Amino acid sequence: MSEHPLLAQGCLTPGRDGVLINIYVQPRASRDAFAGIHGESLKLAVTTPPIDGKANERVIKILAKLFHISKSSIILTHGRQSRHKRLLLSGLSLDDVLPVLSKAIN
Numbered sequence: 001m002s003e004h005p006l007l008a009q010g011c012l013t014p015g016r017d018g019v020l021i022n023i024y025v026q027p028r029a030s031r032d033a034f035a036g037i038h039g040e041s042l043k044l045a046v047t048t049p050p051i052d053g054k055a056n057e058r059v060i061k062i063l064a065k066l067f068h069i070s071k072s073s074i075i076l077t078h079g080r081q082s083r084h085k086r087l088l089l090s091g092l093s094l095d096d097v098l099p100v101l102s103k104a105i106n
Contacts, residue, residue: 004098010040012097018073018090019097021063025083027055032062034105041084042105056080060087067092067100 006012013020022041029045036043044062048054056076064071067089079085089097 004102005037006042006098006101007094009037011037011042012094012101014094015088018088018092019094020077021087021089021097023059023085023087025050025055025059025085027083032058034101036105042101050083053080056085059085063087063089066104067097 011022024038024041024043026035026043026045027048027050029047031045032047033045034042035045044059046055046058046062048058060071060074060076063074069089069091073090075088075090077086077088
């Protein structure tokens with residue numbers, strides 16, 4: 001059995017408290033959607049501008065809805081003012097995350 005592409009690319013990392021996910025954000029897009037892989041990150045287009053943390057809030061809201069978890073269960077660990085972000089999805093395992101993301105990016 002081969003390793004999942006999201007793991008092989010380095011987009012996801014299992015952590016002690018959940019799963020770490022690397023996101024590359026494209027602000028001011030025409031719609032909110034995953035747009036494949038960008039380097040070692042999942043590319044996420046968001047409609048909001050990168051002003052006053054609005055894009056960060058939108059990313060967290062999208063992920064919370066996608067994984068059916070509360071926004072407080074998602075912690076932005078790196079990249080508050082960067083397009084490259086690392087977020088912790090608390091309480092989730094790779095088995096929870098991989099099938100949902102696989103469906104979302106295809």
